[in-house]
Amino acid sequence: MSTLIPQQLVAAQQSSLETLFGLTSKVFEGFEKLVALNLQISKxxxxENQETLTKAISGGNAGELLALQASLSQPAVEKVVAYGRQVHEIVSGVQSEISAAAAAQGQQFQREAQGFVENLTKNAPAGSESAIAAWNSAFSTANTVYESANKAAKQFVSKVSTVQ
Structure with missing residues (x-):
């Protein structure tokens, strides 16, 4: 075997770590956005509650109190819908970044695995054709499984996004 293989493994591990830390950073950015949104909504x-209570206390009769209560219901619904939309945007953004990174990582893995199998085939000793055929079969099966899982995941994400 050539000394290039350990170097390739180190490079692949480093690439995987960089991807992991990049994704972790994106998740934390999304979490920070959610926390900031929740703080903004809470403030x-x-x-608004202080203003409403002040109006309720200063209002002298039950009619004014009922009118105040009725006037608050529609804006409250609109605020809940807007909040849900903002949360969805944040989560969708993080989800799409993670999906894109996972797809790129999967494609990179496929290329590296294919290169490994090709290198193995080139440097294989005579008489190892059956082992090489088994490696190629396993690699082909793994690619098929990956493609199927990737397609199913995309369909699932598409359906979940449509429902929301």
Whole structure:
């Protein structure tokens, strides 16, 4: 075997670690956005509740209180819908970045595995044709499984996104 194989393994491991840390960073960025959104919503809700309670206390009769309560229901629904939309945008953004990175990583793995099998085939000793055929069969099967899983995952994500 050539000394290039250990170098390739180190490079592949380093690439995988960089991808992992990149994805972890993206997840934390999404988490930070969600926390910031929740803090913003909490502050606004606190201020609105204070204003509403002040109006309710200062209102002298039950009619004004009922009118105040009725006037708050529609904006509350709109705020909940807007909040849900913002959460969905944040989560979708992180999800799409992770999906893209996973697809790129899967394609890179396929290329590296194919290169490994080709290198193995070139450097195989005489009489190892059956072992090489087994490697090629295993690699072909792994590619087929990967393609099927990738297709199923994309369909699942598409259906989940459509439902939301």
């Amino acid at each position: 606004a809700a606190l201020a």
